[in-house]
Amino acid sequence: MYNNRLYAGGLFHYVNNLYSPGIAVWDEFASPVTELSAENYLVSPNPFHSQLTLTFPSQNIKQATITLRNTLGQVVYHAEEKDLSPTKTTNTSNLSDVIYLLEVEMDGERTVRKVVKD
Numbered sequence: 001m002y003n004n005r006l007y008a009g010g011l012f013h014y015v016n017n018l019y020s021p022g023i024a025v026w027d028e029f030a031s032p033v034t035e036l037s038a039e040n041y042l043v044s045p046n047p048f049h050s051q052l053t054l055t056f057p058s059q060n061i062k063q064a065t066i067t068l069r070n071t072l073g074q075v076v077y078h079a080e081e082k083d084l085s086p087t088k089t090t091n092t093s094n095l096s097d098v099i100y101l102l103e104v105e106m107d108g109e110r111t112v113r114k115v116v117k118d
């Protein structure tokens with residue numbers, strides 16, 4: 001991440017099994033929100049298999065957005081929660097075994113973590 005943009009370099013897969021070297025840039029990660037402390041919630045297990053659980057120590061979360069992106073920046077899971085319970089479990093059995101970026105925004109604060117599906 002640099003200047004509120006996520007950059008990824010390498011060979012990118014396109015239609016008809018063609019590969020193209022280059023750098024991909026995602027502006028979607030730019031956000032004017034405050035960065036959320038990683039201690040404000042727990043992710044378990046990590047690596048995960050068929051489900052991913054988020055545990056929030058605070059009982060007073062009025063609004064939360066949970067987004068899971070693959071390494072290409074594509075959204076593979078998105079949920080907007082109101083009056084979030086202390087534990088949120090998501091079924092991940094349909095996801096491929098790769099690395100994902102878990103973005104959690106709660107009450108105007110945001111964090112992004114790497115999670116791995118095995």
